[in-house]
Amino acid sequence: MSKKIWVVLQQREGALHRMSREAIAAAQMLAERLGGADVSAVVLGQDVGAAATAAAEFDLAAVHAIDGEALGEYTPGAYVDALGAALRDHAPAFVVFPHTYQSVDFVPRLAQDVDAAFVPEVVAFDAGEGDELLFQRPVLGGKLQARVRVRGEGMIFLSVQSGAFSADSARAGSAPVEALVSADATRDREILGVEQVGGDQIDLTKADVVVAVGRGIGKPENLPIVEELAKALGADIGASRPVIDNGWLERDRQIGSSGQTVAPKLYVAVGVSGAIQHLVGMKGSSTVVAINKDPKAPIFTVSDYGVVGDLLEVVPALTAAVANAKS
Amino acid sequence: MRIAVCLKQVPDTEARLRISKDGRWVDEDDLRFVTNESDEYALEEALKIAEATGGSVVAISLGPDRVKETLRKALALGAEKAVHLVDEAFHGGDAAATARALAAAVRHAEADLVFTGSQSDDAGWGSTGSILAGHLGWPHAWLVMGVETEDGSAKVTREMESGMNEVFRMALPAVIEVQAGINHPRYASLKGIMKAKRKPIDTPSPADLGLDAAAVGAAGSRVEIVDVAFPASGEGAEMLEGEAAAVAQQLVDKLRNDARVL
Numbered sequence: 001m002s003k004k005i006w007v008v009l010q011q012r013e014g015a016l017h018r019m020s021r022e023a024i025a026a027a028q029m030l031a032e033r034l035g036g037a038d039v040s041a042v043v044l045g046q047d048v049g050a051a052a053t054a055a056a057e058f059d060l061a062a063v064h065a066i067d068g069e070a071l072g073e074y075t076p077g078a079y080v081d082a083l084g085a086a087l088r089d090h091a092p093a094f095v096v097f098p099h100t101y102q103s104v105d106f107v108p109r110l111a112q113d114v115d116a117a118f119v120p121e122v123v124a125f126d127a128g129e130g131d132e133l134l135f136q137r138p139v140l141g142g143k144l145q146a147r148v149r150v151r152g153e154g155m156i157f158l159s160v161q162s163g164a165f166s167a168d169s170a171r172a173g174s175a176p177v178e179a180l181v182s183a184d185a186t187r188d189r190e191i192l193g194v195e196q197v198g199g200d201q202i203d204l205t206k207a208d209v210v211v212a213v214g215r216g217i218g219k220p221e222n223l224p225i226v227e228e229l230a231k232a233l234g235a236d237i238g239a240s241r242p243v244i245d246n247g248w249l250e251r252d253r254q255i256g257s258s259g260q261t262v263a264p265k266l267y268v269a270v271g272v273s274g275a276i277q278h279l280v281g282m283k284g285s286s287t288v289v290a291i292n293k294d295p296k297a298p299i300f301t302v303s304d305y306g307v308v309g310d311l312l313e314v315v316p317a318l319t320a321a322v323a324n325a326k327s
Numbered sequence: 328m329r330i331a332v333c334l335k336q337v338p339d340t341e342a343r344l345r346i347s348k349d350g351r352w353v354d355e356d357d358l359r360f361v362t363n364e365s366d367e368y369a370l371e372e373a374l375k376i377a378e379a380t381g382g383s384v385v386a387i388s389l390g391p392d393r394v395k396e397t398l399r400k401a402l403a404l405g406a407e408k409a410v411h412l413v414d415e416a417f418h419g420g421d422a423a424a425t426a427r428a429l430a431a432a433v434r435h436a437e438a439d440l441v442f443t444g445s446q447s448d449d450a451g452w453g454s455t456g457s458i459l460a461g462h463l464g465w466p467h468a469w470l471v472m473g474v475e476t477e478d479g480s481a482k483v484t485r486e487m488e489s490g491m492n493e494v495f496r497m498a499l500p501a502v503i504e505v506q507a508g509i510n511h512p513r514y515a516s517l518k519g520i521m522k523a524k525r526k527p528i529d530t531p532s533p534a535d536l537g538l539d540a541a542a543v544g545a546a547g548s549r550v551e552i553v554d555v556a557f558p559a560s561g562e563g564a565e566m567l568e569g570e571a572a573a574v575a576q577q578l579v580d581k582l583r584n585d586a587r588v589l
């Protein structure tokens with residue numbers, strides 16, 4: 001019997017989350033690496049018919065639909081109950097999840113519940129000695145990439161990082177939809193609502209030029225040099241998370257997975273290391289310039305032009321050169 | 328209420344990293360270590376709640392001898408006592424093995440609420456707190472940006488993607504996994520630092536916690552790092568070098584003539 005791979009899709013009101021398609025692509029690629037395996041998708045929620053139909057348009061052995069009233073609004077308790085029961089029944093070798101804030105909230109708990117090993121934030125599959133299957137993931141804020149193995153008996157859970165597997169490479173097909181009987185699922189949260197973080201005054205998504213400032217700025221007293229560069233470039237100012245957590249700039253200016261996703265013509269990263277949570281918010285920029293004193297900073301992997309140096313010297317020099325060029 | 332806070336010590340993000348000889352991690356010899364960023368926020372949140380409810384805080388950390396520094400700092404900030412899982416057998420664990428040990432330490436400390444960070448800045452499993460909650464049989468929440476405790480429940484604000492938060496109520500006891508930015512962590516006072524010197528740090532062995540040494544640390548882990556490498560840095564980027572003014576001029580020329588964005 002061939003190995004089973006499950007891919008658990010995230011959906012909302014019948015629509016698949018963008019990263020669900022990336023997870024399908026990853027699961028299909030994993031099947032190839034294993035020399036063939038049955039890939040089935042799982043959708044769960046209340047009235048998941050539309051999402052199941054959307055999932056059925058991929059090359060999958062089946063789409064398992066788990067429907068239940070308790071699954072209408074996401075809570076980790078109900079998700080772990082429902083998925084835990086299904087996983088104990090079917091025991092796939094691998095379960096692939098999109099690495100979303102929802103997944104990371106419940107997947108470790110589910111892994112603990114069914115004794116699975118969990119490898120989060122997978123960005124690639126790789127082969128080790130003797131063709132051993134290895135998983136690549138960032139560590140130390142993306143400063144290094146690690147290859148990890150999983151030992152021992154039991155299911156293996158993987159969550160795949162945003163943008164690592166192309167949604168377009170998910171193979172289309174036609175899969176049967178099968179209803180899985182849902183076990184009793186109990187919610188462990190009473191949802192009160194959703195709110196916008198900070199104000200919604202600053203919209204960076206339409207900016208042509210963005211200057212993003214990171215923790216490398218050192219202290220808020222140094223911010224004026226970045227403001228002057230932004231003025232010279234006609235840019236809006238964005239920031240990495242620590243700058244905002246420290247209260248140096250308003251929360252609206254955060255760029256990244258928890259903040260805004262920008263795609264300007266020009267993105268200038270000043271003292272930003274380039275953690276994955278930041279990169280997902282700016283990877284779509286046309287031209288990226290990074291100024292960083294660390295030649296190994298991961299921000300350079302997504303840059304077109306890199307300057308290794310002290311931002312306190314490079315930024316004012318750049319401001320002067322820009323002003324000069326424009327006059 | 329006795330609140331446990333799990334604190335991990337991690338390499339300073341500013342640290343220049345060198346890959347260790349065996350290729351499996353970084354050379355720790357000349358690194359500076361700090362308390363994990365989100366854990367500092369977790370500690371502050373715990374201290375605030377303890378102060379408001381007349382409770383106390385116990386700081387828990389798993390790691391080698393150097394971790395004492397992180398615990399002393401927590402004691403200086405207001406924790407009453409600390410638990411240090413320093414026994415060799417605890418080391419080198421994945422999230423599951425670490426959570427197993429931390430759960431036993433939480434029981435040992437008889438805590439009735441647990442705070443952790445959301446993600447460690449080194450391993451970055453983003454999992455330890457949730458697995459720990461599973462062992463305790465308590466509900467959990469990851470990426471918490473606000474907590475208000477009431478009798479037997481808490482109103483929790485959780486971060487979602489793209490600048491939105493979700494608000495919900497959950498039962499206590501629970502494991503609250505705090506996201507950076509939830510509050511403004513305090514600084515230690517001189518008085519706090521002096522007092523910390525007299526506060527106890529307990530160092531239970533796996534056996535003291537009722538754990539099999541083979542179930543924790545590297546031996547109890549299924550997930551293992553094989554090797555680490557620097558990302559292919561600057562592969563796509565054209566790296567400009569030289570004195571600041573010259574580099575700036577070069578960059579402006581490129582942006583103007585090649586990229587055509589100026």
Ligand SMILES: Cc1cc2nc3c(=O)[nH]c(=O)nc-3n(C[C@H](O)[C@H](O)[C@H](O)COP(=O)(O)OP(=O)(O)OC[C@H]3O[C@@H](n4cnc5c(N)ncnc54)[C@H](O)[C@@H]3O)c2cc1C
Binds near residue numbers: 217271275311470
């Ligand atoms: C669930 C989750 C969500 C997150 N969401 C976001 C998000 O939306 N956005 C986000 O940005 N982060 C987010 N983060 C945080 C992210 O993981 C990183 O911690 C963060 O992006 C790092 O910010 P930084 O690059 O400014 O700081 P650091 O990583 O500390 O980097 C500072 C950089 O500045 C350089 N530097 C220092 N001094 C100088 C100098 N004088 N001259 C030049 N360079 C200098 C250093 O070499 C270093 O590369 C999230 C994390 C988690 C766990």
Ligand SMILES: Nc1ncnc2c1ncn2[C@@H]1O[C@H](COP(=O)(O)O)[C@@H](O)[C@H]1O
Binds near residue numbers: 365387425452455456
């Ligand atoms: N060795 C450790 N000692 C104490 N707490 C830890 C340890 N490892 C992880 N944690 C806690 O678990 C959280 C999540 O870590 P991780 O799962 O490694 O991303 C951290 O923010 C800490 O609060």
